[in-house]
Amino acid sequence: MSTLETGKPPSDKEGAAGREKSADPLMVMSVEKAFRVLSAFGRQHQTMSLSQVASVAEMDLSSAQRFTHTLTKLGFLKKDRETKRFELSSKTLDLGYHFLRGNRLVDKAMPYLMHLSKETEETVNLTMPEDTEIIFVSRFLSRHVLNTDVIVGTRMPAFCTAPGIAMLSRLPEAEAVAIIDRSNLKAHTPSTTWRREDLLVKIRQSAQQGYATAFEEFYHGDASIAAAILDHRGRPEGAVNVAVSCSRYTHDEVVSRFSSLVIAAAHAISRV
Amino acid sequence: MSTLETGKPPSDKEGAAGREKSADPLMVMSVEKAFRVLSAFGRQHQTMSLSQVASVAEMDLSSAQRFTHTLTKLGFLKKDRETKRFELSSKTLDLGYHFLRGNRLVDKAMPYLMHLSKETEETVNLTMPEDTEIIFVSRFLSRHVLNTDVIVGTRMPAFCTAPGIAMLSRLPEAEAVAIIDRSNLKAHTPSTTWRREDLLVKIRQSAQQGYATAFEEFYHGDASIAAAILDHRGRPEGAVNVAVSCSRYTHDEVVSRFSSLVIAAAHAISRV
DNA sequence: TGATGTTTTATCGACATACGATAACTTCTA
DNA sequence: TAGAAGTTATCGTATGTCGATAAAACATCA
Numbered sequence: 001m002s003t004l005e006t007g008k009p010p011s012d013k014e015g016a017a018g019r020e021k022s023a024d025p026l027m028v029m030s031v032e033k034a035f036r037v038l039s040a041f042g043r044q045h046q047t048m049s050l051s052q053v054a055s056v057a058e059m060d061l062s063s064a065q066r067f068t069h070t071l072t073k074l075g076f077l078k079k080d081r082e083t084k085r086f087e088l089s090s091k092t093l094d095l096g097y098h099f100l101r102g103n104r105l106v107d108k109a110m111p112y113l114m115h116l117s118k119e120t121e122e123t124v125n126l127t128m129p130e131d132t133e134i135i136f137v138s139r140f141l142s143r144h145v146l147n148t149d150v151i152v153g154t155r156m157p158a159f160c161t162a163p164g165i166a167m168l169s170r171l172p173e174a175e176a177v178a179i180i181d182r183s184n185l186k187a188h189t190p191s192t193t194w195r196r197e198d199l200l201v202k203i204r205q206s207a208q209q210g211y212a213t214a215f216e217e218f219y220h221g222d223a224s225i226a227a228a229i230l231d232h233r234g235r236p237e238g239a240v241n242v243a244v245s246c247s248r249y250t251h252d253e254v255v256s257r258f259s260s261l262v263i264a265a266a267h268a269i270s271r272v
Numbered sequence: 273m274s275t276l277e278t279g280k281p282p283s284d285k286e287g288a289a290g291r292e293k294s295a296d297p298l299m300v301m302s303v304e305k306a307f308r309v310l311s312a313f314g315r316q317h318q319t320m321s322l323s324q325v326a327s328v329a330e331m332d333l334s335s336a337q338r339f340t341h342t343l344t345k346l347g348f349l350k351k352d353r354e355t356k357r358f359e360l361s362s363k364t365l366d367l368g369y370h371f372l373r374g375n376r377l378v379d380k381a382m383p384y385l386m387h388l389s390k391e392t393e394e395t396v397n398l399t400m401p402e403d404t405e406i407i408f409v410s411r412f413l414s415r416h417v418l419n420t421d422v423i424v425g426t427r428m429p430a431f432c433t434a435p436g437i438a439m440l441s442r443l444p445e446a447e448a449v450a451i452i453d454r455s456n457l458k459a460h461t462p463s464t465t466w467r468r469e470d471l472l473v474k475i476r477q478s479a480q481q482g483y484a485t486a487f488e489e490f491y492h493g494d495a496s497i498a499a500a501i502l503d504h505r506g507r508p509e510g511a512v513n514v515a516v517s518c519s520r521y522t523h524d525e526v527v528s529r530f531s532s533l534v535i536a537a538a539h540a541i542s543r544v
Numbered sequence: 545t546g547a548t549g550t551t552t553t554a555t556c557g558a559c560a561t562a563c564g565a566t567a568a569c570t571t572c573t574a
Numbered sequence: 575t576a577g578a579a580g581t582t583a584t585c586g587t588a589t590g591t592c593g594a595t596a597a598a599a600c601a602t603c604a
Contacts, residue, residue, distance in 0.1 A: 024345070025590095026341040026342070026553095026554090027338075027342050028338055028590085028591070030302040030561095030590085030591090031339070031342050032346060034300070038367060039367070041370055041371075042373065042374050043370075043373050043374050045374070046374040049580075050581060060564060060565090063562090063563075063564075065583095066298050066300055070298065070299050070304070071303070073299060084571090084581070088371040088375070089402075090371065093371060093372075093425035094425065095310060095368065096364050096365040096425055097368070097423070098315075098360060099360040099361070099362065100425070101314065102313055102315050104318060110420050114420070130361075130363070135362045135365060137365070141412065141413070146389065148382050151373075152365065152423075152424060297585095298582095298583090300561085300562065301561080302561090302562085302591075321551075321552085322553095323552085332592085332594090333551090334591095334594075335591090335592075337552080337553080337554095338592085356552070
């Protein structure tokens with residue numbers, strides 16, 4: 001965490017108001033609150049009235065009023081004139097759009113992903129690691145299986161996905177173990193590898209093979225094979241994977257057909 | 273630059289304190305600044321040092337310091353420990369993800385888009401209107417033409433796209449005209465319909481036919497046909513379109529093959 | 545290698561900003 | 575039609591943010 005923590009004699013008047021803040025003097029709290037409002041919306045709460053926002057985002061009415069007003073003016077929230085309810089607007093896509101369009105990795109991976117997509121005719125993904133999770137940042141759907149459960153921006157636990165294991169296997173083992181240990185390990189399906197020891201075996205094996213596989217470890221019926229993309233210092237910065245339906249391939253077929261392709265793609269992207 | 277603004281007061285107003293703000297007492301300016309920092313990043317500025325952020329986002333060093341710090345703590349920016357440069361992180365995808373996952377229209381359109389995609393084997397899109405622009409919110413690529421110029425979150429001018437015209441044609445004409453008039457009309461290609469009068473004709477025609485077409489009006493080689501989706505009050509809230517390569521279809525073929533399909537899809541989505 | 549300029553990190557007093565209570569108003573409900 | 579519930583507007587004031595600047599890290603070059 002931040003290196004500064006010192007300068008404040010703890011015994012002050014500040015306790016009076018109650019809130020013991022993180023006391024980070026560089027932190028602009030209003031920004032945090034604004035995002036608390038925005039992320040209060042989602043599948044559970046597609047639209048909310050002012051007072052709902054206040055209660056879901058855990059702030060008083062006045063704050064909710066100020067922040068919804070601000071975010072509406074900025075275009076991130078839309079307010080229905082009749083129902084007085086708020087919802088996220090399409091402008092929320094802008095940030096992610098800028099990220100995708102500016103990202104080095106996404107950019108350089110694109111042609112290789114396209115090639116892989118045409119060659120395999122199966123679903124191809126680019127993912128990036130974020131602590132214990134992976135995030136889908138690019139996606140080419142197979143023509144047959146149009147799965148809309150996963151879209152760009154979807155997160156999954158690293159430990160039970162092929163891209164996750166592939167990336168973990170390229171970290172110094174201590175780091176990988178640390179991530180595993182702070183993951184919420186559990187069986188998402190009957191086939192999930194979720195025990196610490198088993199995961200370590202899987203990671204070591206993946207390190208050796210250069211690819212990782214996952215068979216119905218998160219979604220029923222899904223098989224996936226992945227290889228990690230390394231940055232200039234050799235650290236994993238992403239993964240490319242091919243996802244297919246279990247019913248159409250055995251484990252061995254997946255490996256024999258796709259392993260060298262995903263490895264080659266990941267390798268090529270790594271050294272562009 | 274997006275057109276939404278609080279309406280900048282032309283305050284050449286002096287300024288002991290300088291900033292004569294929009295004087296909206298409910299506006300939390302810190303939030304606006306935070307987004308100014310975030311949207312300073314993009315294709316031009318993939319990574320920036322602190323002082324670059326300050327200059328691009330037009331704020332003093334201290335502010336840049338506070339906001340980059342805040343945004344980094346919140347996870348939206350990443351800082352490279354050695355180069356000390358900032359870049360957007362994959363967390364920026366979260367907001368848009370919540371929008372997509374929570375949005376009624378996107379949700380109900382999905383099965384129809386998938387169906388259309390399989391039936392046509394061409395690229396299918398769902399777009400939403402935002403003032404003078406359209407935004408791509410869902411996208412199924414044709415297996416042959418993997419165009420990565422357009423991704424979810426991409427914006428285009430409404431006036432020179434099929435979805436844009438289709439939606440404009442469902443507005444009361446006065447409103448459509450107002451939008452046209454505040455658009456930045458210009459020829460993006462030699463084929464762009466960009467003159468006010470011609471656009472009005474096109475809009476009226478689209479209103480009659482129930483669909484709109486665009487042939488190389490924005491991208492060279494692109495043909496597109498679209499129909500608007502109406503909300504419960506009959507106002508356009510989106511559009512579905514099929515995009516193909518000009519080289520493979522004549523205008524008439526596009527119309528004869530796809531017009532009834534996109535109209536049917538849009539119609540079905542409208543009344544779910 | 546040390547001198548000099550540049551960028552980043554840390555600190556702090558001052559005061560404008562955002563806070564939050566509440567009043568005024570509007571919309572539902574019974 | 576009264577009364578509740580929710581939304582919008584107002585306002586004095588404590589707080590949190592501002593922005594100048596000091597200290598430290600880093601880069602450049604004689």
